[in-house]
Amino acid sequence: MNNVDHKKIEQAVTMILEAIGEDPNREGLLDTPKRVAKMYGEVFEGLNQDPKEHFATVFGEDHEELVLVKDIPFYSMCEHHLVPFFGKAHIGYIPRGGKVTGLSKLARAVEAVTRRPQLQERITSTIADSIVETLEPLGVIVVVEAEHMCMTMRGVKKPGSQTVTSAVRGAFEKNAAARSEVLTLIKG
Ligand SMILES: Nc1nc2c(ncn2[C@@H]2O[C@H](COP(=O)(O)OP(=O)(O)OP(=O)(O)O)[C@@H](O)[C@H]2O)c(=O)[nH]1
Ligand SMILES: [Zn+2]
Numbered sequence: 001m002n003n004v005d006h007k008k009i010e011q012a013v014t015m016i017l018e019a020i021g022e023d024p025n026r027e028g029l030l031d032t033p034k035r036v037a038k039m040y041g042e043v044f045e046g047l048n049q050d051p052k053e054h055f056a057t058v059f060g061e062d063h064e065e066l067v068l069v070k071d072i073p074f075y076s077m078c079e080h081h082l083v084p085f086f087g088k089a090h091i092g093y094i095p096r097g098g099k100v101t102g103l104s105k106l107a108r109a110v111e112a113v114t115r116r117p118q119l120q121e122r123i124t125s126t127i128a129d130s131i132v133e134t135l136e137p138l139g140v141i142v143v144v145e146a147e148h149m150c151m152t153m154r155g156v157k158k159p160g161s162q163t164v165t166s167a168v169r170g171a172f173e174k175n176a177a178a179r180s181e182v183l184t185l186i187k188g
Helices: 004-018 032-043 050-055 103-114 118-133 176-187
Strands: 058-059 065-076 083-095 098-099 139-148 163-170
Touching: 004 032, 004 103, 050 118, 065 103, 065 118, 065 139, 065 176, 083 103, 083 118, 083 163, 083 176, 098 103, 103 118, 118 139, 118 163, 139 176
Parallel strands: none
Antiparallel strands: 058 098, 065 083, 083 139, 139 163
């Protein structure tokens, strides 16, 4: 929570308020720079984390079949406009050699990757590659669906449009049937 330079953010927010023609000294705005600094500490908390660190918890469970955690909600900040994009991540992997991680660790990795200025494509591939590098599974598939506020409240203004990205590694790259099984499970 304390990864950001609060003082610097407070100064910057005061300057932005002045720049838009607001009065930073009016009552309602007095604590706004402080609040924004605290909020950025929270939404950019992932900058302090390496998603891979969450996969240190490994159980020696002999399960070389699909593990899928779907509908993991996330909130991130588009690195172009610093406005939110948010949605769901779905992570499937086929463990190898008993390297099975805790289910919550997949959701923790999503938090680590999304709580920083981001691109949806990078979120998707970083999660997949972190799993490949740590758990060395037979295969990984990551699907991310999100709504980007920079496309809804501003710019092209297309509310409701969803962006879907996927990253496949290992067995899922070659095996279309395995991929479609996961996609069916995600939809169901
Ligand atoms: N590929 C990708 N693009 C993104 C993501 N988030 C936002 N963008 C896009 O980043 C682009 C930035 O385009 P620019 O032309 O530099 O900026 P802009 O003038 O504000 O663009 P508009 O949004 O079209 O008004 C826009 O097309 C956004 O939709 C993301 O996660 N992935
Ligand atoms: Zn954007």
